[in-house]
Structure formats: C-alpha cells, structure tokens
Amino acid sequence: MSLRVVFMGTPDFAAASLEALIDAPDIEVAAVFTQPDKPKGRGMKLAYSPVKELALAHGIDVYQPAGVRGSDTLELMRSLAPDVLAVVAYGRILPDELIAAARLGAVNVHGSLLPKYRGAAPIQWAVLNGDAETGVTTMYLAHDMDAGDIIYQEKTPIGEFETSGELFDRLSAMGARLLVRTLRDIAAGTAPRTPQEHDNATYVKQLDKSVCPIDWNCTPREIVKHVCGLLPWPVATMELNGTVLKIYSVDYTDTVTSLAPGKIVSAGREGLEVACGGGKSVLIRELQAPGKRRMSAADWLLGHPVKPDES
DSSP states (O other): OOEEEEEEEOSHHHHHHHHHHHHOTTEEEEEEEOOOOEEETTTTEEEOOHHHHHHHHTTOOEEOOSOSSSHHHHHHHHHHOOSEEEEESOSSOOOHHHHTTSTTOEEEEESSSTTTTEESOHHHHHHHTTOSEEEEEEEEOOSSTTOSOEEEEEEEEOOTTOOHHHHHHHHHHHHHHHHHHHHHHHHHTOOOOBOOOGGGOOEEOOOOGGGOBOOTTSOHHHHHHHHHHTTTTTOEEEEETTEEEEEEEEEEOOOOOOSOTTOEEEEETTEEEEEOGGGOEEEEEEEEOTTSOEEEHHHHHHHSOOOOOOO
C-alpha cells in the first residue's frame, strides 16, 4: 500500500523533492499546493512556479490558495485525506490545524543543519559566512518556524569557490533523496525524532540588493565568499570610476600591498586586482558592466583601461 502524500512547495529547490516523490513507486502524490502565479519578466506575465509546472506535467491536481489559514483550505486538505504533508520551501507557515489534517503529520526539508540557519536563504548564508560544511535536514513541522524535531540530517563540505547556486543544486538533490527516505521510514514507523537544541538556534534573513556592495576592508576570503554567496542573485558589486560593476568571479593573490582597501593594485591580462584588508589583495576575473554582457575582467579592461593607484 502506497503512502498518500500532499506536497506543498514552490521554487526549484522544492521541485527536486516533488520529482523524487513522483518517481518513488511506493509514494502517491495526491495533490500539490503551491504559491499563486506571479508576474515575471519585462512583460510581467503570470508565471507558474517550478513545482506547478512539474505537477501539471504529471497530471497532478494543483491548488494555489491565497492563504492557508482559511476554513476553505482546511476543508480541502481534509478532503484529500493525506497520510503525510511534505512541505519544501512552500513560502508560508502552516497553522496547527492544517498540519493535523494529515494522519502522520507534516515533514519539512530545510537547507541547513538545524538548528543553525533557521529562516530564509540558509544556503546562501552558509556560503557568505564561509562555513566549511552545511547540509540538509528533514524534520517534523512544529508551531514555530524551523523548530520541529529532527528526523534525519546529511552533511556535505562547501567548496572554496562553490557558489550559492551550485550548492543550491547539490542540496536540492540531497534533500530530495532524504525526503524519500524520511517518508518511507515514517510509513514503517521507524523514523527517529530528535528535539532540536533550541538554545543553539541561529536565524538568517532573506537576501536583497543592499548586501551587494563589496566591503574592501574585509579579508580576501571574506570577499571571495561574499562574491560566491551572492551568485546567482543578487550578485556582488563594486564601484569603479563612477560605474557600478557586477562581480562574478574573484581569486586569491600572493600580493602584499600598502595600498588602502579598495585601491587598484594592477589591471591587465590577469584581471583587475584590488587591495583589501590586512595588506592583501584579490583578483577580479569576471564582471559585468551596466548594459553589457558578462565577460572576463581582462576583456573589459581592453575597452576600459584602468590605471593602478600609486598611493
């Protein structure tokens, strides 16, 4: 007998988990809940979420309530009679009565090693903060955000130059596999349940463009992690001669300099070298100027010569 699951999710990270559930022969995805369609692109046309696109492609019923606290949503969920709710980056906190509509409760996939990085953008903040490792957690949903009992965790190292986008793809695949294992063990009655150490909890917020400018007083590694952590969005920036450049790739150097942070150490075939904290420098290898395509810093410098600073 298959486990009857109602899936709730919205972005690409969630779509990977939904696809894994669809492929599992012992799991039945009874329905999918996702956020309402949102305008996107220059034409501001309504766009489906990745989860909705995948569900429709497999003939699964899709529901998009404006909220989850109304009686209509609760009655709908009860009528679907799920064994379990599988919630992955849905975008809303579920009320207790909705969680209770599932016979075996609700489980969630979170892109961090809880209780670290509760909240939004945990993957990006793990990169931004220069963490050596991160992972995914499956947990039972609770009243408070990301505070439920842990079921399973899987760890993975973060590459020195791994971007948030690259890590996002790896963790979404890890999370999908872990969710299938979690649901099977819940069905079998063998899933563990470990309360979180709430005193050790940390919280992170969603990213916006206010975090983009590079602080050249930081160490080389902090700058490398800043650039990697903001890819693919919102992208690190620097200002040079009145122009704001998006920075896509930065590397370490062996340079020791007396120039003040933010000053140009060199500009040429290798790229654009900028002084930073601790008498060190970093080398910008790839950038994008306003209205231009993304390109190597060396190619950009051919049409936009930059003179190194002398003091």
